[in-house]
């Protein structure tokens with residue numbers, strides 16, 4: 001059985017292969033990293049793989065991104081999310 005998770009932006013439930021997993025990484029250059037291997041510790045959220053920037057924007061506006069990562073107090077810069085996404089995409093290509 002393929003695990004199903006919910007996109008934090010559009011709230012759609014999809015198989016994990018169709019989602020990108022984001023992690024809060026306080027030790028990295030950016031607060032957010034794309035977790036391709038699902039092996040990093042800590043809280044994570046998912047975004048649709050086919051349009052992650054759209055869903056990141058929605059999740060950011062509704063604050064569900066910060067809530068999902070337990071970062072309500074600090075908040076999450078949308079730029080960090082978008083740069084993590086574009087970084088992961090450039091690695092895939």
Ligand SMILES: [Zn+2]
Nearest residue numbers: 007010048055
């Ligand atoms: Zn989505």
